[in-house]
Amino acid sequence: MSHYRGVVWVFCVCLALNGAATWQNSPLTARAVAQIESPPASLSDQERQELEELREAERIREAIEENLENSGEIQRLIQSEVDRTFDSSTDLINILLTVLTLLPISAAIGLLLLRRSVINQIVSETRKQLREEVERQLTEEVTSELAEQAKQFNHEIETLKTGFIEQISNLQSLFKEQIVQAIDNLTPSPAQQDTVAPEVKRRIQELTEQLNTLKSAAPELLLTADDHATEGEAFYFEGRYEDALKSYDKAIQLQPNNPTVWINRAITLRRLERFEEAIASHNQALELAPNSTRAWYSKGYTLRTFERYEEALACYEHTLELEPNAFRTWDNHGSALKEMGRYEEAIASYDQAIAINPDYPNVWNHKARCYAQWGKVELAIDCLQKSIELQPEYFNDIATEPDFNPIREAVKFKQLIRARQLSQII
Numbered sequence: 163m164s165h166y167r168g169v170v171w172v173f174c175v176c177l178a179l180n181g182a183a184t185w186q187n188s189p190l191t192a193r194a195v196a197q198i199e200s201p202p203a204s205l206s207d208q209e210r211q212e213l214e215e216l217r218e219a220e221r222i223r224e225a226i227e228e229n230l231e232n233s234g235e236i237q238r239l240i241q242s243e244v245d246r247t248f249d250s251s252t253d254l255i256n257i258l259l260t261v262l263t264l265l266p267i268s269a270a271i272g273l274l275l276l277r278r279s280v281i282n283q284i285v286s287e288t289r290k291q292l293r294e295e296v297e298r299q300l301t302e303e304v305t306s307e308l309a310e311q312a313k314q315f316n317h318e319i320e321t322l323k324t325g326f327i328e329q330i331s332n333l334q335s336l337f338k339e340q341i342v343q344a345i346d347n348l349t350p351s352p353a354q355q356d357t358v359a360p361e362v363k364r365r366i367q368e369l370t371e372q373l374n375t376l377k378s379a380a381p382e383l384l385l386t387a388d389d390h391a392t393e394g395e396a397f398y399f400e401g402r403y404e405d406a407l408k409s410y411d412k413a414i415q416l417q418p419n420n421p422t423v424w425i426n427r428a429i430t431l432r433r434l435e436r437f438e439e440a441i442a443s444h445n446q447a448l449e450l451a452p453n454s455t456r457a458w459y460s461k462g463y464t465l466r467t468f469e470r471y472e473e474a475l476a477c478y479e480h481t482l483e484l485e486p487n488a489f490r491t492w493d494n495h496g497s498a499l500k501e502m503g504r505y506e507e508a509i510a511s512y513d514q515a516i517a518i519n520p521d522y523p524n525v526w527n528h529k530a531r532c533y534a535q536w537g538k539v540e541l542a543i544d545c546l547q548k549s550i551e552l553q554p555e556y557f558n559d560i561a562t563e564p565d566f567n568p569i570r571e572a573v574k575f576k577q578l579i580r581a582r583q584l585s586q587i588i
Contacts, residue, residue: 338383338385342388345395346395350395351456352398353425353429362399369396391423394409398433414427421447421448421450425444425454432468444461448461455488458480459490462475462476472502474494479495489518493515497528500528508532526545530548533545539572542566542575543575546578560579
């Protein structure tokens with residue numbers, strides 16, 4: 163700011179000097195001065211005032227010239243200040259020119275650098291986006307390929323699994339059928355026979371254990387109604403009556419119109435001494451098969467077991483009407499009569515059974531008991547000997563059978579027992 167003030171001051175001085183010189187050399191000024199020096203005699207007040215002002219201005223000019231002539235040092239100072247100010251101004255102008263020159267260059271360089279930075283950023287972002295897009299596409303392709311391979315692999319596994327399960331199921335079903343068939347071959351119907359030989363019973367137990375193991379290993383293994391019925395017969399001859407009853411119930415759920423299963427269920431209930439339920443099962447069997455000799459016979463047997471002899475006789479007689487040569491029915495018909503004390507009629511029924519099947523050991527044993535109860539010792543011993551010949555196990559029952567109590571003290575009866583004991587020792 164001091165440089166600018168100096169320039170202004172010098173400029174003002176120069177203007178003053180120039181004005182003074184011009185004014186001095188002007189003709190008008192000369193005339194004015196002359197007039198001032200020799201003013202006319204008569205002037206108005208205004209003219210006089212103007213004249214005084216001109217004089218005052220002349221005096222100021224003369225004073226300035228005198229000062230200028232006497233102040234060379236001032237001029238030098240002024241000149242120095244002007245030069246310095248000019249140099250400063252020149253420097254400022256040069257700096258300004260340099261700045262103005264460098265500013266576009268700097269701007270261009272800045273724009274260039276900015277452009278390069280933007281381009282680099284754009285390239286970096288583009289590369290990043292391309293890399294992410296490539297990675298995404300690769301990930302999608304790999305994922306899709308892996309998913310497809312996994313799907314195919316799972317499908318193959320499921321196919322193999324299904325085939326393997328089917329094979330195992332087929333093998334299990336085949337094994338089950340073999341076990342059930344073996345049991346069926348060993349077990350008679352409970353309506354025809356109450357017991358089996360000990361070795362047969364052991365074999366039945368082995369087969370039922372195998373069947374239970376198979377069912378535990380394959381819970382989904384389906385048993386048919388016939389399978390459950392056969393299983394029930396096996397349990398019956400093992401003495402597992404509760405299990406037999408459960409098997410018969412399952413068979414009935416699957417096939418409720420099978421009279422044989424109802425008969426076997428009734429016999430099992432008879433073993434469990436559940437009389438009313440047993441009779442109900444017998445009646446159900448007879449509703450399904452009213453002309454079944456087995457249904458009538460088994461109901462008569464149950465009635466005789468629970469000492470309802472008259473009803474039992476009616477069932478046996480109905481059976482004999484349907485099948486006159488049913489020797490087991492004649493045998494049980496005689497036993498019902500024996501329990502009622504009708505010994506003579508009972509012997510006649512036994513004889514009917516013997517006439518049909520003379521080698522049936524049960525009827526000889528039952529006939530011996532009837533004679534014993536009737537008090538006919540010799541006839542009782544003859545029939546007893548015949549039953550033992552046909553089935554030696556009957557000798558083991560002699561000591562505990564209450565039907566032989568009436569003849570137990572007879573000499574021939576004791577001789578029979580002694581002879582059999584000696585024969586066993588020999």
